[in-house]
Amino acid sequence: MTAAADRRGVHVDDCDERGDALPVDDRDDWLTEVFRACADRVLAYLLHRTDRETAQDVLQEVFVTAHRKAAEVPNPPIGWLLGTARRLLANTNRSTRRRNELTLRLAARRAPDEDDSAAVAAVERGLAQLSDKDREVLTLSAWYGLSGEEAAVALDCTVSAYNVRLHRARHRLADRLRADGFGTLRTAELTHD
Template structure:
């Protein structure tokens, strides 16, 4: 990370460059309104902990966002136990992120949803957040080697789930005139 982030203008430049990726990261984990609040919390925490930064800004911010999202989910779970209506309100008003809509259309969302949460996280950090294995490992707090093993395992599990889904689809053939039978 460059040292200019320590002054207000440098931090503002990093904020402008990284806010949308951090928000997208959080929107996959939290309801839309909660994601925006969590993004604000990420940057407040980043400002407070500037001296702890090692390496690139985005993986460091994703690490903070991951912890903020986990805290928000724990708080939400506590609130859900107290008031089931909160969960119903969220489910009725939530709109899926653009990536989720595309995944559903491709039929891969179901396969991804069946994977354990840890494997989903590994795949999403690389596929949707565009992080290298080295940077994604920093987000998860593990070594690059461990992350690569987790990524390989997650990819194989996703391939198996997609293959299983395809095997369950009915055969569709073309008639001699080119129409679907």
């Protein structure tokens, strides 16, 4: 009985019949041979479980992992490759699920009303007018939620120096917001400590 051939003419059953013929010392040549012999079977396995784009991405990860762990890959490699594909696909699916759950949680938050939108736009314009250093000080506190101690470490300065920089940056942003018609905002509302 003749073994099935893939679109390149490589017999896909060769993947199971390799034995110990491939030396691990020459990983690039070894990986090329294993890829030619097994890639279509691994891709078919993945296509039964996910969409084509994800299957292609996971297939690449499988062979990157095989190259990195060449000494651990048994001969024949197909079982190891399929097991690696299964685990990598599970990791991809978990990541996708987490990203989707985060998107849903963020979407469930209250959408800004028109007043909020105008204030957000004013803050964005005000931040754009500040220096890079002022923007960094403000965003470390407001967007990333760093404490004064953590932000000082990130900026490689003392806590006192950070607090002074934050105070000055808040005032510069408040000046820009007042010039933009948002004079009622207090500087402490611009970031949290």
